[in-house]
Amino acid sequence: MNTRIYLSPPHMSGKEIKYVEEAFATNWVAPLGPNVDKFEQELANYLNIKGVAALSSGTSAVHLALILLKVNPEDIVLCSSLTFCGSVNPVVYVGAQPVFIDSEKSTWNMDPELLEKAIKDFIKKGKKPKAIILVHIYGMPAKLDEIKAIAEKYEINLIEDAAEALGSRYKEKSAGTFGKIGILSFNGNKIITTSGGGALLSENIDYVKKAKFYATQAREDFPYYEHTEIGYNYRLSNVLAGIGRGQLEVLNNRISKKRYIHYKYKEELKNFDIFEFQEEPDERFFSNYWLTTILINSNKITNDDLRIAFENENIESRPLWKPMHLQPVFRNCISYTNGVSEKLFKKGLCLPSGTAMNDDDFNRIINVIKRTVKR
Numbered sequence: 148m149n150t151r152i153y154l155s156p157p158h159m160s161g162k163e164i165k166y167v168e169e170a171f172a173t174n175w176v177a178p179l180g181p182n183v184d185k186f187e188q189e190l191a192n193y194l195n196i197k198g199v200a201a202l203s204s205g206t207s208a209v210h211l212a213l214i215l216l217k218v219n220p221e222d223i224v225l226c227s228s229l230t231f232c233g234s235v236n237p238v239v240y241v242g243a244q245p246v247f248i249d250s251e252k253s254t255w256n257m258d259p260e261l262l263e264k265a266i267k268d269f270i271k272k273g274k275k276p277k278a279i280i281l282v283h284i285y286g287m288p289a290k291l292d293e294i295k296a297i298a299e300k301y302e303i304n305l306i307e308d309a310a311e312a313l314g315s316r317y318k319e320k321s322a323g324t325f326g327k328i329g330i331l332s333f334n335g336n337k338i339i340t341t342s343g344g345g346a347l348l349s350e351n352i353d354y355v356k357k358a359k360f361y362a363t364q365a366r367e368d369f370p371y372y373e374h375t376e377i378g379y380n381y382r383l384s385n386v387l388a389g390i391g392r393g394q395l396e397v398l399n400n401r402i403s404k405k406r407y408i409h410y411k412y413k414e415e416l417k418n419f420d421i422f423e424f425q426e427e428p429d430e431r432f433f434s435n436y437w438l439t440t441i442l443i444n445s446n447k448i449t450n451d452d453l454r455i456a457f458e459n460e461n462i463e464s465r466p467l468w469k470p471m472h473l474q475p476v477f478r479n480c481i482s483y484t485n486g487v488s489e490k491l492f493k494k495g496l497c498l499p500s501g502t503a504m505n506d507d508d509f510n511r512i513i514n515v516i517k518r519t520v521k522r
């Protein structure tokens with residue numbers, strides 16, 4: 148059997164081990180230390196943002212963002228429906244109600260028109276939404292001008308979930324730096340990884356300081372453990388931050404390779420009119436193309452036919468995110484839909500997009516696609 152090709156496996160550069168060894172040599176094997184501080188500084192420089200708090204996951208970053216923006220029980224939070232559950236579950240952790248907003252066709256992200264409609268409806272009912280959680284799905288920036296204008300017009304805090312979009316840009320500004328608070332993930336499948344980890348981003352240093360406070364059990368500045376608030380154990384380990392520092396050094400290479408993979412798929416499949424790609428609508432949008440995703444517009448083959456054909460050749464692929472408004476766990480939540488994310492889920496497939504992929508791997512993948520289409 149051929150070796151397995153994964154969707155987006157971790158890709159170490161070799162630079163990571165130096166920082167991990169430093170952590171061992173200096174015995175900084177703790178959820179704080181020099182690697183954590185430097186990783187935060189280096190990320191802040193890369194993104195051109197004032198403050199970064201390194202955390203144990205992207206989900207914990209979303210949770211702290213909601214706490215910092217004082218989202219309370221019963222509050223309404225407007226969320227992208229086409230996303231991973233990690234961007235939405237924290238809304239439930241704080242006792243608030245997620246309301247799902249469908250995608251628009253061009254970026255596959257939150258539809259500004261539906262967003263404004265939802266806001267107007269809730270204001271009419273005397274229940275102005277407390278926050279918006281905007282996702283940049285598969286690395287593609289959302290329609291940021293439109294969404295930001297709406298958030299400002301109605302004075303609703305914007306949280307940007309850039310877990311999949313590290314290195315993506317909109318009008319040359321980094322994804323994750325547009326909202327009051329942004330979040331990143333360094334889970335194993337993301338464009339760079341710390342094996343598990345995340346970050347909270349803000350121009351407002353007070354938010355970042357407060358995030359670090361909540362992430363260390365809300366420990367007050369006393370010689371003994373004094374607590375006036377409930378905290379969490381959400382800091383990133385100094386060992387894992389070492390992995391992150393090494394990964395950050397190759398982030399630009401990873402982005403180039405992801406984009407190369409995207410354009411190579413497009414080139415190889417350009418003669419098949421049944422395939423449609425998620426694409427940058429115009430030059431304002433720069434995607435890291437974390438995953439190359441296609442829609443299959445055919446009544447002969449489905450996304451699942453192709454997934455199974457890949458699986459038979461030991462190649463991993465995956466349907467797009469199942470929209471949150473279709474998830475059984477959120478069946479009682481309100482949603483504003485237009486059919487776009489449902490169609491994406493029905494027709495879409497994420498193609499193997501690992502940055503360590505070589506030409507042989509790529510040819511194996513393309514051959515499966517061509518054979519499946521022609522059969």
Ligand SMILES: *Cc1c(COP(=O)(O)O)cnc(C)c1O
Pocket residue numbers: 203204205206207230231232233234282308310311331332333334344345
């Ligand atoms: C991965 C991901 C998260 C959660 O990050 P974790 O580090 O796995 O907790 C949140 N939102 C989106 C869109 C993601 O893809």
